[in-house]
Amino acid sequence: MAALAAHAGVLGRLERLALPLVDDLSEDAAAWAVELLPRLVDRDELPDRLLPGVYEDW
Numbered sequence: 001m002a003a004l005a006a007h008a009g010v011l012g013r014l015e016r017l018a019l020p021l022v023d024d025l026s027e028d029a030a031a032w033a034v035e036l037l038p039r040l041v042d043r044d045e046l047p048d049r050l051l052p053g054v055y056e057d058w
Helices: 002-006 027-036
Strands: 017-019 040-042
Touching: 002 027, 027 040
Parallel strands: 017 040
Antiparallel strands: none
C-alpha cells in the first residue's frame, strides 16, 4: 500500500495496472487502491494470456 501511494504519480500514467487485489488485500484496502489509481484492476478479472501447462506440449 505504501508503494502504491509513493508511486501513484507514475503508476497513474499507465493505461492499465493489474495486481492481485482480491488475493492479497482486504476489500477496504482494495477499494482504497482503486480510488488512488482508477486504472487499477484485479488481475483475476483479466483473461489468461498463457495457456495452462498441460497444453505446452501440443
